[in-house]
Each structure stands twice: as structure tokens, then as C-alpha cells.
Amino acid sequence: MSEKKVSRGYISSTLSCRCPRCREGKMFRHPITISLKKNLEMNKTCPVCGQPTEIEVGFYYGTGYVSYALTVAISMASLTAWWFLIGMSTEDNRFFYWIGANALLLIFLQPLIMRLSRSFWISWFVKYDPDWKNNQPIDVSERLNPDQANNW
Ligand SMILES: [Zn+2]
Numbered sequence: 001m002s003e004k005k006v007s008r009g010y011i012s013s014t015l016s017c018r019c020p021r022c023r024e025g026k027m028f029r030h031p032i033t034i035s036l037k038k039n040l041e042m043n044k045t046c047p048v049c050g051q052p053t054e055i056e057v058g059f060y061y062g063t064g065y066v067s068y069a070l071t072v073a074i075s076m077a078s079l080t081a082w083w084f085l086i087g088m089s090t091e092d093n094r095f096f097y098w099i100g101a102n103a104l105l106l107i108f109l110q111p112l113i114m115r116l117s118r119s120f121w122i123s124w125f126v127k128y129d130p131d132w133k134n135n136q137p138i139d140v141s142e143r144l145n146p147d148q149a150n151n152w
Contacts, residue, residue, distance in 0.1 A: 007130065010123070017115050019046035019053070020123040022132040027053050027119065032111050039111045040118070049132045055125060056143040066117035071106060074113075078102050 008016075013023035025048030029041045042053045054060070082088070082098045089095075106113075129135055 010128070013128075014119050014123045015116065017119040019049060019051050020119075020126040021051040021129050021137060022046060022049035023128060024048040025051075027122070028115060032115065034111060036111065036114070040114060042118075045137075049129075049137065051126060051132075051137040052140050052144075053122065054144065055122070055140045057145050059125075060118055060121060063114075063117035063121045066120050067113050070113050070116060074106065074109065075102055078105055 008018065008023040013020065017027050019025040019027055025043070025046035027042050027046065028039075029043055030038050033039050044054070045052050079098060079102070082094075082101070086094060086098075088098070
């Protein structure tokens with residue numbers, strides 16, 4: 001239709017794990033997979049705008065808090081759904097079945113949760129730049145120590 005492509009919004013770009021700076025390039029190398037190591041393999045820099053995906057030593061360490069929050073949110077949603085669809089009672093074990101079902105759900109969603117945690121995390125540190133084509137990403141090379149990469 002029009003020449004100018006409408007840029008992605010914050011939510012859709014973050015949920016699809018795109019670079020927060022240009023909202024175009026994909027941060028992860030492979031499609032989502034159960035191989036946890038492969039699942040978290042990221043492009044060193046955004047393939048579209050060159051934004052580094054690791055901006056300081058141990059950058060993704062804080063994602064533990066994000067995945068915790070996501071896990072709580074998913075559990076609350078599944079509890080609510082269970083309550084309405086299946087119900088809870090003190091007379092039977094339906095609550096314990098929910099605990100089991102929710103645990104399985106969280107294990108199943110783990111690759112996605114880990115990716116989303118990283119995507120949200122970097123989106124709070126790297127701002128969207130509508131003019132990314134003309135600007136250079138901030139040079140972070142002095143903040144990185146290649147010997148210590150992935151060493152935590
Ligand atoms: Zn980018």
C-alpha cells in the first residue's frame with residue numbers, strides 16, 4: 001500500500017523478540033526450540049541495525065526477575081481459568097490437579113518465557129530510535145569483556 005512502513009509498536013516488537021532499537025531485526029538466531037542452549041543463542045548484533053544484543057558483562061543476569069514475574073502472571077491466569085472452567089473445592093483434589101497442570105504448562109512454556117524475559121529486559125535499556133537508519137548504535141565495546149562472556 002503506502003511506501004512508508006508503519007513501525008511496530010513496543011508490545012508487538014517485544015513479544016516477537018525483535019531488536020528494541022529498530023524493532024525490525026530478530027534477536028535470536030533460531031526459531032523457538034526445546035534445545036535450551038540453541039533457544040537462547042542470540043545474534044551478537046541486530047542483523048538489521050547493528051545494535052549489540054549484549055550491552056555489558058552479565059547483562060541478562062537480571063532476567064531472572066522478569067521470568068519470575070512472567071511465571072507468576074501465567075500461574076494467576078491459569079488458576080483463574082481453572083477456577084472458571086473446572087472449579088475448585090475443598091471436597092476434592094481439583095486444586096492439586098491445577099498445581100500439576102500448571103507445573104507442566106510452565107515447563108512447556110519455559111523456552112518462550114526465557115526468550116521473552118530477555119526481550120523485555122533489553123527493551124528497558126535500549127530505546128527505540130525511529131531514525132535508526134541514520135544513527136549509529138551506542139558503542140558498548142568498552143563495557144564488554146569477551147573473556148567473561150556467558151561466564152555466569
Ligand atoms: Zn535493530
